[in-house]
Amino acid sequence: MTDHIDGAALLDEVEAFHRRFNVFPTEAAYVAVALWDAHAHLLDCFDSTPRLAFLSPEPGSGKTRALEIVETLVPQPMTAVNASAAALFRSVSSGNGKPTILFDEIDTVFGPKAGDNEELRGFLNAGHRRTGVTYRCIGDGGQQTVQAFPSYCAVAMGGLGSLPDTILSRSVIIRMRRRARNEKVEPFRARVHEAEGHKLRDRLAAWAEQARGTVLGAWPEMPDGVTDRPADVWEPLLAIADAAGGDWPERARAACVTLVTASKANDKGSLGVRLLTDLRDHVMCGIDRLPTIAILDRLNALDDAPWADLNGKPLDSRRLSRMLAEYMTADNEPITSRNIKAAGSVLKGYYAADLHDAWQRYCPPPPESPLLPLPGTENAA
Numbered sequence: 001m002t003d004h005i006d007g008a009a010l011l012d013e014v015e016a017f018h019r020r021f022n023v024f025p026t027e028a029a030y031v032a033v034a035l036w037d038a039h040a041h042l043l044d045c046f047d048s049t050p051r052l053a054f055l056s057p058e059p060g061s062g063k064t065r066a067l068e069i070v071e072t073l074v075p076q077p078m079t080a081v082n083a084s085a086a087a088l089f090r091s092v093s094s095g096n097g098k099p100t101i102l103f104d105e106i107d108t109v110f111g112p113k114a115g116d117n118e119e120l121r122g123f124l125n126a127g128h129r130r131t132g133v134t135y136r137c138i139g140d141g142g143q144q145t146v147q148a149f150p151s152y153c154a155v156a157m158g159g160l161g162s163l164p165d166t167i168l169s170r171s172v173i174i175r176m177r178r179r180a181r182n183e184k185v186e187p188f189r190a191r192v193h194e195a196e197g198h199k200l201r202d203r204l205a206a207w208a209e210q211a212r213g214t215v216l217g218a219w220p221e222m223p224d225g226v227t228d229r230p231a232d233v234w235e236p237l238l239a240i241a242d243a244a245g246g247d248w249p250e251r252a253r254a255a256c257v258t259l260v261t262a263s264k265a266n267d268k269g270s271l272g273v274r275l276l277t278d279l280r281d282h283v284m285c286g287i288d289r290l291p292t293i294a295i296l297d298r299l300n301a302l303d304d305a306p307w308a309d310l311n312g313k314p315l316d317s318r319r320l321s322r323m324l325a326e327y328m329t330a331d332n333e334p335i336t337s338r339n340i341k342a343a344g345s346v347l348k349g350y351y352a353a354d355l356h357d358a359w360q361r362y363c364p365p366p367p368e369s370p371l372l373p374l375p376g377t378e379n380a381a
Contacts, residue, residue: 005207008246011038014073014200020186021193022066026262028255029174033070035237035252036172040074040100040154041208042240045216047130050233051171052156053106053163061176063158065188067102070156072197074100075205081105089123089134093149106159110167121164127151128170165270169229172237173263211243218242223253230260264364271306272323276355277363278305284352289340291349292317317348324350330357 015034024030036052043049052070054063071077078091078099091099103109109120126132133148162168179185220238222231234256241252282305283298284290290298299307300314307315324335335358340349 005203005210006246007207007211007244008248010200010203010207011035011241011244011248012246014038014204017073017197017200018066018069021069021188022062023177023179023183023185024066025175025177026258028258031248031251031255032172032237032259033066033174035240035248036154036156037070037073038204038208038240038244039236041204042212042215042236043098043152043154044130045212046236046239048128048170048232049152049154049236051124051128051167053168053171053173054156054158054176055162055173056160056176056178058178059160061178063176064104066174066176067104067156067158068188068190069197071102072194073201073204074102074154074156075201076100077102079104081108084120086119086136088120089136089149089151092127092151092153098153100154100156103155103157104159106157106163107161108159110159110163121166123151124155125166125170127153127155168263170233172233172259174259175262211240214243215239223257226256226260230256230263234260272326273362274306275299275320275323276327276358278302278307279350279355280359280363281366284350284355287352289349289351291340291342291347292320292337293347295350296320324355327355327358327362329354 011034014037015030018024018030018033022030022033024033033052036050039046039049054066056063067079071079076097076099078101080088080101080103088101091101123134126134130152132151134151135146135148137144138147139145157163157171163171218239220235220242222234222238226234238249238252238256241248278299279295282302283295296315296317299305299320301308310319321337327335329335335350335354337348337350338354339346340351
């Protein structure tokens with residue numbers, strides 16, 4: 001009979017192992033990463049697996065080292081740099097156990113110079129769910145058949161900049177920073193420290209078997225305000241914390257709130273949501289209508305905004321029209337420009353009344369005050 005393993009004490013050791021070699025930006029990050037390491041050993045107990053994303057604006061911020069430490073602690077690590085989607089989904093569906101994919105330099109795949117890489121994006125998105133599959137044609141010529149390859153696996157990534165929104169929303173995001181002069185870490189020596197990590201990995205695997213009955217089918221209580229996709233991301237990690245016990249359930253929920261809040265603060269949403277938000281907060285605040293030419297002038301003059309340089313060109317009326325037409329008015333009609341009478345002439349422009357429903361549905365709350373209802377019809381055309 002295997003000796004009982006104290007899950008909380010083991011997670012403490014995993015966290016301490018990371019602290020020897022990694023400087024993470026917050027205490028919450030150490031908690032999240034330790035829980036993620038453990039969840040990789042119980043992947044088949046969950047309906048989904050969060051991606052772990054170490055991101056930074058500059059090189060030399062510890063992303064690769066973080067992945068190296070994770071690699072020593074997770075089952076069947078598979079280091080991938082510029083791996084193709086075909087290679088990854090075949091590895092996952094090989095039947096030899098699910099690899100834990102460690103994708104370094106992910107910016108070379110999704111960065112501004114890398115192209116779309118829709119196949120890999122699709123693989124990473126599909127593999128977030130246990131039911132996720134990737135469909136491929138196999139066979140020759142007219143004998144081809146469609147086969148579904150399972151894509152469900154744990155994935156940790158490191159890279160510069162950001163990632164596509166569809167991947168970020170499925171990720172625990174750790175915003176790495178360069179170490180300050182007073183932040184010291186122990187040098188990582190693979191020949192010595194890999195063996196130490198592997199001992200912890202083996203104990204995590206043994207504890208996972210012990211905790212399987214508790215974790216399987218668990219529905220951990222979510223902190224207030226954590227719903228929808230963030231709840232999907234954190235559910236496996238909170239289930240692990242609850243199974244471990246000790247102070248981990250409390251620490252895990254505090255980390256969840258911290259990192260979910262930080263992801264919302266850093267997430268400007270899609271470009272469309274950013275456009276709607278900038279129109280509400282910086283362009284049409286207090287104004288019931290504005291000609292398109294004035295809207296473009298104000299948007300392109302915003303310093304901390306992308307509008308003056310969208311792939312080398314400023315936002316123009318055609319792209320503005322195309323972007324806003326993706327959203328609906330309260331009457332469920334696409335938002336379009338309308339005639340605005342100004343100084344004896346008629347110009348095309350947009351009415352706040354047409355944008356109000358989209359503002360309410362898609363934009364985050366205004367920074368200082370709640371979004372007030374639009375005035376009545378005193379300025380209506």
